[in-house]
Amino acid sequence: MIRFQGVGKEYPRTGIALSHITFHVRKGEFAFLTGPSGSGKSTILKLAYMEEKPSHGDVRVSGLSARGASRREIAKLRRKLGIVFQDFRLLEDRSAEANVAFALEVTDTPKAAIQPKVHRVLAQVGLASKATSFPRELSGGEQQRVAIARALVNDPFVLIADEPTGNLDDRATRGIFQLLRDINATGTAVLMATHDLDLVRRTDHRVIELNHGRIVYDSAEAPADAPAGPIQGDTE
Amino acid sequence: MRLATREALTGFRKSPLLSVLGIVTIAFSLFAFGLFALVALNIRSALRTVEERVEIRAFVADGTSPEAIATAMGDIGSFPEVLRVTYVSPEEALVRAKRELREFSDVFESGFLPGSMDIRLRPGFRDPTTVKAVAERASTYEFVDDVRYGQEWVEKLYRLRTLATFAGLALGAAFALVAVIIIGATIRTAVLARSREIAIMRLVGATDGFVRMPFLIDGFVKGVLGGLLALAMTWFASETISRHMIRTEFFDARIAALGVLAGALIGLLGSLFSVGRHLKEV
Ligand SMILES: Nc1ncnc2c1ncn2[C@@H]1O[C@H](COP(=O)(O)OP(=O)(O)O)[C@@H](O)[C@H]1O
Numbered sequence: 001m002i003r004f005q006g007v008g009k010e011y012p013r014t015g016i017a018l019s020h021i022t023f024h025v026r027k028g029e030f031a032f033l034t035g036p037s038g039s040g041k042s043t044i045l046k047l048a049y050m051e052e053k054p055s056h057g058d059v060r061v062s063g064l065s066a067r068g069a070s071r072r073e074i075a076k077l078r079r080k081l082g083i084v085f086q087d088f089r090l091l092e093d094r095s096a097e098a099n100v101a102f103a104l105e106v107t108d109t110p111k112a113a114i115q116p117k118v119h120r121v122l123a124q125v126g127l128a129s130k131a132t133s134f135p136r137e138l139s140g141g142e143q144q145r146v147a148i149a150r151a152l153v154n155d156p157f158v159l160i161a162d163e164p165t166g167n168l169d170d171r172a173t174r175g176i177f178q179l180l181r182d183i184n185a186t187g188t189a190v191l192m193a194t195h196d197l198d199l200v201r202r203t204d205h206r207v208i209e210l211n212h213g214r215i216v217y218d219s220a221e222a223p224a225d226a227p228a229g230p231i232q233g234d235t236e
Numbered sequence: 237m238r239l240a241t242r243e244a245l246t247g248f249r250k251s252p253l254l255s256v257l258g259i260v261t262i263a264f265s266l267f268a269f270g271l272f273a274l275v276a277l278n279i280r281s282a283l284r285t286v287e288e289r290v291e292i293r294a295f296v297a298d299g300t301s302p303e304a305i306a307t308a309m310g311d312i313g314s315f316p317e318v319l320r321v322t323y324v325s326p327e328e329a330l331v332r333a334k335r336e337l338r339e340f341s342d343v344f345e346s347g348f349l350p351g352s353m354d355i356r357l358r359p360g361f362r363d364p365t366t367v368k369a370v371a372e373r374a375s376t377y378e379f380v381d382d383v384r385y386g387q388e389w390v391e392k393l394y395r396l397r398t399l400a401t402f403a404g405l406a407l408g409a410a411f412a413l414v415a416v417i418i419i420g421a422t423i424r425t426a427v428l429a430r431s432r433e434i435a436i437m438r439l440v441g442a443t444d445g446f447v448r449m450p451f452l453i454d455g456f457v458k459g460v461l462g463g464l465l466a467l468a469m470t471w472f473a474s475e476t477i478s479r480h481m482i483r484t485e486f487f488d489a490r491i492a493a494l495g496v497l498a499g500a501l502i503g504l505l506g507s508l509f510s511v512g513r514h515l516k517e518v
Pocket residue numbers: 011012013014015016017035036037038039040041042043044
């Protein structure tokens with residue numbers, strides 16, 4: 001699935017962003033990536049969807065190694081990943097359904113197959129009635145649902161979410177989080193970066209905590225009776 | 237493909253001024269080339285007419301015996317390049333000179349008109365080199381004073397044609413380069429204007445080829461439009477010259493299509509150079 005093995009990442013100007021990152025997200029798993037701002041969460045996700053290449057070690061996703069993966073292979077890999085962001089990244093001049101359909105149109109999906117798929121995922125995220133609304137006509141939570149629908153429409157095996165609730169109020173945050181759990185319940189793995197500790201504490205999902213570009217805690221590695229670790233500590 | 241075409245058209249909407257400029261530059265590039273090509277083409281057909289009329293005149297010394305002339309004519313007539321040889325007597329020469337005194341005016345003015353053997357060459361043997369070779373052989377007869385043929389004229393035309401071809405190529409290439417740069421700039425603008433869409437396309441797994449396609453179509457369409465515009469401009473120029481100066485010949489359909497294709501190629505090159513570079517930035 002997603003396997004980081006001794007990964008280090010250095011950026012040209014800012015230097016070392018990650019070092020000695022090793023973890024494995026399994027099929028169908030739900031894992032949080034937490035840590036203060038600048039700790040390297042987004043960088044790990046970028047490595048996972050191969051927007052960035054590791055400076056050291058290797059990242060393997062669904063059997064594809066980041067070392068020597070061609071741009072074409074990466075494009076093909078991304079069709080099996082769903083990716084969502086804090087800022088939704090919707091096209092403002094297109095309706096909700098057109099935004100979702102876009103992901104299919106640009107990946108050689110037969111035209112006849114597009115409409116049914118779009119309607120299915122919009123229903124899945126609870127937006128069937130707002131299919132023709134434009135992003136500016138939708139609340140933040142609804143916009144994120146459109147983005148999630150777009151991420152789901154190619155039936156990904158994992159949903160990669162970078163602070164998906166970062167721009168949302170409490171109510172919307174809970175709604176989106178529940179949606180991600182529902183999606184996970186259907187068998188799709190979820191790897192979600194967040195610094196919202198309330199959210200993390202509310203569940204018993206796996207937690208990988210970062211600080212200064214290193215993993216300081218991984219609940220999958222910790223002994224079963226260990227305290228909840230630095231989660232209660234001084235993040236942020 | 238339909239999607240790509242639709243996307244390509246947004247290039248025109250997003251930056252109409254630069255788009256038009258790109259098309260016009262391509263048009264000028266091909267127009268410059270087309271004009272000189274037209275000159276070369278018309279010189280070539282002029283050459284063909286001149287070649288058809290090419291005649292070698294071997295002037296015979298006064299008092300040469302008719303037998304010697306007949307023998308020489310028999311010899312020359314048997315050259316494989318020669319179509320026929322006719323003898324023009326001094327009297328006939330005078331009549332003819334009055335008709336076309338321009339080309340042989342100096343001979344005419346000398347007050348004496350010599351007889352001549354007029355040699356006509358077979359089609360395909362009328363180029364300057366063959367003409368010269370036959371003329372030289374004709375001049376080996378002792379009684380032949382002088383051999384004349386439209387040498388200078390033919391060679392001048394040949395040189396002019398070469399010059400027109402090179403001038404057209406050079407000017408056309410310069411414009412083509414500018415066109416490639418301008419098309420590149422329009423593509424850059426289009427890429428930046430659509431960087432958000434491109435980023436999302438990438439994210440959901442569109443291939444580079446797919447992302448590139450609308451921009452290539454954009455460049456291709458601009459190139460074809462530029463080519464058609466150039467064709468219209470060249471045709472208009474040719475018509476104007478035909479009407480007010482000399483009758484000119486226009487390109488045949490194959491050459492015209494080739495010109496439009498060249499436009500498409502320039503447009504495609506412009507977007508290819510630009511799109512690869514700028515897609516990496518977004
Ligand atoms: N594109 C980039 N170029 C240079 N440095 C970067 C880039 N992205 C992130 N960084 C640096 O890497 C470190 C980790 O950043 P990031 O992964 O965004 O952290 P987080 O998502 O946890 O806030 C930071 O120090 C940041 O400045």
